Amino acid sequence: MKSRMSLLTRYAGIYAALIRYSLIHEMQFKVNFLLWIVVEALWFGLQLAFMTVLYGHTDQIAGWSRWEVVLLVGCNQFIQQLFHMLFVTNLSNLSELIRKGTLDLLLLQPVNTRFLISVKKFEIGNIANALMGLAVVFYALAQLGRTPSPAQWLGFVVVCVAGLSVHYSLMFLLACISFWTVRAQGIVWGYYNLFNIARLPAEAFPRGAYRAVFTWVLPMLLVSNVPAKLLAQRLASPWEWAALLLMAAACFVASELFWRFSLRHYTSASA
Amino acid sequence: MTPSSANSVSTDPLPAHPPAGLWSKYAHVLSMGVQNTLVYRANFLFRAAFGLVPLMATLFLWQAIYADKPAGVAIGAYTLAQMVSYYLLVTVVDAVTAVAEDDWQIAADIKDGAVSQFLLKPLDYLAYRLCLYLSGRLIYTSVALIPVAFFLFFQREFLVGPASSWGWVLMPVSVLMAALLQFLIAYTVALLSFWVLDVSTFIFIQFAFEFLASGHLFPLDILPDSLHRLLLWTPYPYLLYFPVGVYLGRIQGADLWQGFVLQGVWVVAAFLIARFVWSRGLRKYTAVGG
Numbered sequence: 001m002k003s004r005m006s007l008l009t010r011y012a013g014i015y016a017a018l019i020r021y022s023l024i025h026e027m028q029f030k031v032n033f034l035l036w037i038v039v040e041a042l043w044f045g046l047q048l049a050f051m052t053v054l055y056g057h058t059d060q061i062a063g064w065s066r067w068e069v070v071l072l073v074g075c076n077q078f079i080q081q082l083f084h085m086l087f088v089t090n091l092s093n094l095s096e097l098i099r100k101g102t103l104d105l106l107l108l109q110p111v112n113t114r115f116l117i118s119v120k121k122f123e124i125g126n127i128a129n130a131l132m133g134l135a136v137v138f139y140a141l142a143q144l145g146r147t148p149s150p151a152q153w154l155g156f157v158v159v160c161v162a163g164l165s166v167h168y169s170l171m172f173l174l175a176c177i178s179f180w181t182v183r184a185q186g187i188v189w190g191y192y193n194l195f196n197i198a199r200l201p202a203e204a205f206p207r208g209a210y211r212a213v214f215t216w217v218l219p220m221l222l223v224s225n226v227p228a229k230l231l232a233q234r235l236a237s238p239w240e241w242a243a244l245l246l247m248a249a250a251c252f253v254a255s256e257l258f259w260r261f262s263l264r265h266y267t268s269a270s271a
Numbered sequence: 272m273t274p275s276s277a278n279s280v281s282t283d284p285l286p287a288h289p290p291a292g293l294w295s296k297y298a299h300v301l302s303m304g305v306q307n308t309l310v311y312r313a314n315f316l317f318r319a320a321f322g323l324v325p326l327m328a329t330l331f332l333w334q335a336i337y338a339d340k341p342a343g344v345a346i347g348a349y350t351l352a353q354m355v356s357y358y359l360l361v362t363v364v365d366a367v368t369a370v371a372e373d374d375w376q377i378a379a380d381i382k383d384g385a386v387s388q389f390l391l392k393p394l395d396y397l398a399y400r401l402c403l404y405l406s407g408r409l410i411y412t413s414v415a416l417i418p419v420a421f422f423l424f425f426q427r428e429f430l431v432g433p434a435s436s437w438g439w440v441l442m443p444v445s446v447l448m449a450a451l452l453q454f455l456i457a458y459t460v461a462l463l464s465f466w467v468l469d470v471s472t473f474i475f476i477q478f479a480f481e482f483l484a485s486g487h488l489f490p491l492d493i494l495p496d497s498l499h500r501l502l503l504w505t506p507y508p509y510l511l512y513f514p515v516g517v518y519l520g521r522i523q524g525a526d527l528w529q530g531f532v533l534q535g536v537w538v539v540a541a542f543l544i545a546r547f548v549w550s551r552g553l554r555k556y557t558a559v560g561g
Contacts, residue, residue: 035472042479050488054336057346057493062335186314196325204335210327 077133304406347493434520486512
């Protein structure tokens with residue numbers, strides 16, 4: 001037990017150092033740092049504008065009212081920005097680490113390599129955008145007249161972590177394709193298209209192959225829908241959040257297995 | 272002048288023995304561009320195929336909206352088939368005209384001093400980049416044709432033909448002008464590299480406005496009329512909404528000719544602005560590594 005605690009403090013210490021380093025690096029380019037926050041905020045505004053236009057012509061989409069969809073878009077933004085803050089830059093960088101052979105250096109560190117690859121750079125600016133998403137969530141809840149209980153907020157945190165874990169595992173899995181081809185970076189960025197699915201009501205998708213794939217293979221229709229439904233108190237059954245937790249676990253296991261398999265295929269690019 | 276990066280195509284713009292005439296010179300750039308972009312064909316295929324995923328989602332969303340309404344109802348004067356057709360045509364026009372790597376390459380050329388050689392050689396940088404853009408579009412369109420055609424076939428029950436046979440003539444004309452306008456906007460934004468360290472934020476901010484006001488997200492005429500009219504004075508609708516609207520017959524009579532005039536005016540204006548920014552940029556330019 002004691003050694004496990006010290007392991008935890010050791011990794012927390014390493015992570016704190018990495019965050020400090022990222023912050024110092026970021027503050028060298030302050031204007032750019034602020035402009036990136038503006039870029040992300042603009043694209044979030046665009047999503048909300050789209051929904052506003054749609055609800056100018058209809059009262060409900062697949063049983064979702066206007067503010068429920070706004071809540072969904074807000075939840076999706078919150079999760080997506082946290083994902084960006086923690087992982088996106090690092091995962092899209094994996095193909096470069098492999099191409100240049102820099103991965104050698106990380107493999108030799110006395111720290112879990114997957115941990116180092118995943119959290120090396122911390123994008124502080126995305127906190128601002130995550131908070132904007134959260135602000136929209138609160139506003140939409142007020143418009144809906146719903147006040148979630150503390151237990152529901154706790155549940156919200158749990159399903160958000162599960163959603164984050166789904167995104168992380170799937171993108172990590174895709175990034176591992178870099179061990180075979182240098183063109184994988186395009187695939188990793190292609191992952192970003194999936195966020196466009198995550199922010200739509202799952203019920204809008206007709207039952208069939210498309211909905212099944214995006215629930216049980218690439219569970220995009222769970223990651224943001226379940227947290228939004230939980231807060232809006234419109235979860236049809238506990239099976240919905242159970243499905244998300246199950247898929248989060250499955251995706252993580254799949255990504256870890258594929259990572260181990262990929263590492264065995266690693267041939268260093270440098271001397 | 273050493274090649275600065277593997278994916279910069281502008282390392283050696285002139286062959287050892289440059290062909291004589293003006294046209295053959297740029298024809299050579301064009302063919303060089305084709306050869307260079309062919310390397311990216313797998314990437315293009317991924318990009319085109321991945322791009323269809325959110326399109327599919329948007330179409331499902333609209334179908335869900337129409338499903339709750341009485342059959343045959345129109346939203347903003349669009350039937351379901353017209354609405355789906357609108358998005359399908361936007362996808363096609365976007366494949367033909369969108370800038371892919373051009374703006375990033377221009378920014379890189381300025382950053383690592385590769386534009387210096389254009390100041391010394393009888394080759395115009397804008398014309399040179401336009402040739403590369405056109406060759407890039409040629410390859411991208413041919414590659415994207417495979418997944419897009421498959422998708423169109425899949426959605427064929429919703430695909431409506433042009434409102435009149437004029438659509439077949441007028442749409443290609445407006446798509447061509449849209450391509451020129453698209454290129455000039457991207458070119459000008461990339462030229463901001465003369466002044467700023469990292470131009471990517473400006474590219475994304477510009478793109479966000481373009482995404483909304485060009486009609487990429489939704490047809491502009493489902494907006495309140497005053498807002499829709501206002502947007503038509505900006506250059507953005509002439510990138511997507513206008514060519515598609517011409518095909519679908521949404522834009523007719525006086526609006527049609529006014530639209531073509533405005534599209535032409537914006538192309539000329541964008542060209543003049545691009546020239547102006549370039550000349551101002553050169554005053555600021557310090558050749559790095561030249």
